Amino acid sequence: MKYRNSQTDISLRKWFSNDYSHAHLRNIEISHGSIRGLTSCSIPIDFPIMAIAGKNGSGKSTTLALACCAYHNSKDGFKANNRKQSYYTFADFFVQHKNEGLSKTIHIKYFFAHDNWRTSPESPEKKAIKYQFRYKSQGGKWNEYASRIKRNAVFIGIERIVPHSEKSQSKSYCRYFTTGEPKGWEESLGEIVGYILNKKYEEIKIASHSKYKLPLAKVNGVTFSGFNMGAGENALFEIFSTIYSSPEGSLIVIDEIELGLHIEAQARFIRKLKEICLERKTQIICTTHSSEIFDYLPEDARVFIEKVSNKTIATTGYSSSYAFSKLSAENSKELCILVEDDVAQKLITLALPNELRSRVNTEIIGSASALSVQLASSFKISDSKTTIALFDGDQKSKEKANCTFAQNTLEIKDEKFKEWFSANISYLPGDNWPEAWILESSKQSIDNLSETFKIDAEALLDIIEYGLQAGKHNEFFEIGKHLNLPRDEVLYLFCLNIAQYHIANLEDIINLIRNQLEQ
Secondary structure, three states: OOOOOOHHHHHHHHHHHHOOOOOEEEEEEEEEOOEOOEOOEEEEOOOOEEEEEEOOOOOHHHHHHHHHOOOEOOOOOOOOOOOOOOOOOHHHOOOOOOOOOOOOOEEEEEEEEEOOOOOOOOOOOOOEEEEEEEEEOOOOOOOOHHHOOEOOEEEEOHHHHOOHHHOHHHHHOOOOOEEOOOOOOHHHHHHHHHHHHOOOOOEEEEEEEOOEEEEEEEEOOEEEEHHHOOHHHHHHHHHHHHHHHOOOOOEEEEOOOOOOOOHHHHHHHHHHHHHHHHHHOOEEEEEOOOHHHHHOOOHHHEEEEEEEOOEEEEEEOEOHHHHHHOOOOOOOOOEEEEEOOHHHHHHHHHHOOHHHHOOEEEEEOEOHHHHHHHHHHHHHOOOOOEEEEEEOHHHHHHHHHHHHHHHHHOOOOOOOHHHHHHHOEEEOOOOOOHHHHHHHHHHHHHHHHHHHHOOOHHHHHHHHHHHHHOOOOOHHHHHHHHHOOOHHHHHHHHHHHHHHHOHHHHHHHHHHHHHHHHO
16 A cells, blocks of 8 residues: 655655755765675665664664764764763774774765755855765774764664663662753653553653663652653653753664554554654654554655665665565565555456466565666576566656666666566556556446445446545545445455456456466
8 A cells, every 4th residue: 555645744754855954864875895784875865754674684773873973063962861972983883803804995975965065166055965975994994073064863772671670770870860850841751652652641750860861750640660661661751852852953863663662552653753853853763673663654764775696775665565574484476576556466466367366476565666676686686486567557658767777776787687677567557557547447337336336326436536536546545435435445346346347458467477477
């Protein structure tokens, strides 16, 4: 299913794409060498919350460390309670044992949306997206930390879920934690955490001692501390109190963001995280092992990192189902069919004869660019299983661009690739996105469809028009409202109608699948 942007998503994207005053990180590019397994690659950042998924060792944690090291800060700048410095260096994250070999030369480009660049005749814009260059020669040191753009950056690691009762420092200082003057955001903190965990906090305080802090909460007249909170509750207080404590416009980097939270809480967590990002102009970069976290974020906020022939590939736009299926065991079907969304998946699955359907696996990828890259990766690794890609009809005019994008992303030099790419793709019928084609085609068999939905044909035609006017990818939601049925059931019945009465339009795709299986 295509992700439906909320009004908060729209507001976040508009703000983030136009904000140059907080020097947001917009891309991390390793242009030469490798660092802790992360090879030359480009990681775009197009949304103020970015979640990174991938297999262990793919480079997720390394990406977080690189993000923290993008910025410098003044000595009196904000620093987390467990930090002596107000900024991070590579030495904070990349530590080597004496027996490990010296890391080779590394070049990193950090791209920022900044409004105070130093100008020159060649680059006169003060307000622009430009990059700073960090490098280290083999055995040498990283260049000029102090020249980095100034911004508050905070790293929140997985130690946040360790109960205070198991932290030696917390137990040692349990009698010394005291509450100071209120910060002014404690009530908001309680409302946010209470909403996520479905609790009603009467009062929230943050006690502290030295560089350590401890949440205190009152529920039903009883006060309890972080010593008697669950891991998820402690983690939420840690994350949101850090965001409120940090100056507006900070970068917050979070490892395994969903730790300690059940699935239902994860949905509410991301909802509140979006709201506070917009409120405090905060940028968040995190890693996740949760498909639900991907589900609750727009497609351009999801990054999947993987290794293809020892090269790191960072792809945005993957569906959560496909991204996390790649983390599990491979399927044993003879043919893998890649499609953009669940509309294409449902249409193809219902159109195929059972003898073909039993031999294929249809995977939802997400965007057309992600589809192109994933198809190309099967060429790159000489995958023993055949893979084909079925693009939406509106991608026909973009075939050359999609092929070139995949070729450049995976650095494929083989002259046979373009011919192979063309031979292993096809397009859904029509020149628009599939929902529009399905609805227009269904008008031709309206009598049969009206019997299915038990509604007058003329009334159903009116409902189809309402669907077409609802906007791209919103059609079946709108039709479902009028038919008093869930969107997925409406989609299924419309696709079944196509498979029964308009199958001729899908014969080219069916023949491609049959030919691939017979090779």
